[in-house]
Amino acid sequence: MSTTAQRVAHEHCQSLQDALAHFRAEGLAQVTEWGRHLAAVLPVGGRLLAAGNGGSAAQAQHLTAELVGRYRTERPAYSAIALHAETSSLTAIGNDYGYDEVFSRQVEAHGRPGDILVVLSTSGRSPNLVRAANTGRAAGLRVWAMTGPRPNPLAAEADEALAIDAPSTATVQEAHLVALHLMCESFDIAAGAEPDGALGADRAAEAAARLAGH
Template structure:
């Protein structure tokens, strides 16, 4: 006769606020040190390059999904508004922010066209398209990268760990090495702020007086 026994349960380690904070901050600090050593120079280069493009009359387009959409909008807000010191506004558009266009495009053309159709509408040769993704695998961003290349825009991919499809789809890439989505997003914000700092530093003294 077989006797049914209840499954053996192993008690889970108690997760206190202190251990949760230590785990989260530890992952961030480890990834941040690697970012500083390996990726900070790319973020600085991107900011300086943006300053050259936008001060010459070019435009930045930025896109992402979910938390990455928030990061994309953070970047464009810093350029249209300001990062630290007062300066002229520069053309920067977050492609997810126009809800009427977004919902119409998804309804009529499908989700993969969400950003690509807007890129075809707005991008001009020499503009910059920044695409943010923690996975680097979003179909709508891959379609946007292809549309950006077709429009002769510079396509920059800001992603999580490489390899990933979006990193291969852009002209330039900044791939953050981190173990969790949350840490990737936190380092993307570091990259955004470093870009903005380098952007402002690269503007010449004549730029604040430029007529735009």
């Protein structure tokens, strides 16, 4: 490995280490609470919608896969849709209404009051995600944004935002993945996921009661 490559690799690792240290201090409680909130919504019939562009689209789809499939332990499947993966809807909406509407129209179609919308953007400035967040809030969804540094329009539009304080797109995305995994871990714990896939009756009842209170 060349000296330049070693230096760049070291700087990349240091940037990620710094971002995760800041996230651990400032954002850990937030993502674990998000997981607990999901456990109050999904097991009683709610839905999670997720969207992003480019690498953030992959992150959003990673999240929905963990919920429909499983994160670590066996548990029931839960409703989660990655809006950018709906290719026919995406291209039809983009063609007929413009790319800025590709997510907002799907949120309008699929979202119901009490559902969760997760939008991911390293810049926090993607117009299609800002519009989706606006549509989601107007429809009664809870909107969570995962972005790069504040201030940015997406963080401002969301109900809550996790803003990763890092200078590079790659580092922001890497920290987002850690946050998504921790959210799924918190969700599984709160939803009562057991190694044999059973959902504890007491936990399910608690989740239903929490949802009724929102």
